[in-house]
Amino acid sequence: MPRSSHAARPAWPRLLRSSTSPSGPTISETESNNTTATANTVSEANTTVNATMSASSDVDYFKVSLPAGKKLTATMTPNASSDYDVSLHDSSGKQLSSSTKGTGSVDVVTQTNTGTSTQVFYVKVFYYGGGTGTSAGKYSLLASW
Numbered sequence: 001m002p003r004s005s006h007a008a009r010p011a012w013p014r015l016l017r018s019s020t021s022p023s024g025p026t027i028s029e030t031e032s033n034n035t036t037a038t039a040n041t042v043s044e045a046n047t048t049v050n051a052t053m054s055a056s057s058d059v060d061y062f063k064v065s066l067p068a069g070k071k072l073t074a075t076m077t078p079n080a081s082s083d084y085d086v087s088l089h090d091s092s093g094k095q096l097s098s099s100t101k102g103t104g105s106v107d108v109v110t111q112t113n114t115g116t117s118t119q120v121f122y123v124k125v126f127y128y129g130g131g132t133g134t135s136a137g138k139y140s141l142l143a144s145w
Helices: none
Strands: 026-028 040-042 047-052 059-066 071-078 083-090 095-099 107-112 119-129 138-144
Touching: 040 047, 059 071, 059 138, 071 083, 071 119, 083 107, 095 107, 119 138
Parallel strands: 026 047, 040 059
Antiparallel strands: 047 138, 059 119, 071 107, 071 138, 083 095, 083 119
16 A cells, blocks of 8 residues: 555654753863862853863862852763863862762762852862873863753
């Protein structure tokens, strides 16, 4: 039997939605940002930071002022041959959470500001293994809320 040109089409293609988050600015990490006092400031939601792990002793801090009621998601993507880790700290430096996945793996930490005013958090990226320097030490950090 010939196929009708008016055959019913499945509804699912019309239901697909984009799952990408809104894009934000892209900034470059600047040294020295090895302490909370010298942390690079991430001031806008959905900011991507292009950064470099300059040496195995390098530690990079990023300061986020999270508005009340918002959830911070910090996603660190290392280069494929490196293992860098990420932790999240409150304004006094107390560690709240961390992610320590393996080589080439994406690490994610999250925190919700349940208060009624903006709170400061610090995202710390640190070396565990792999490459360092301007070519072998590249990583990105996406801070979204």
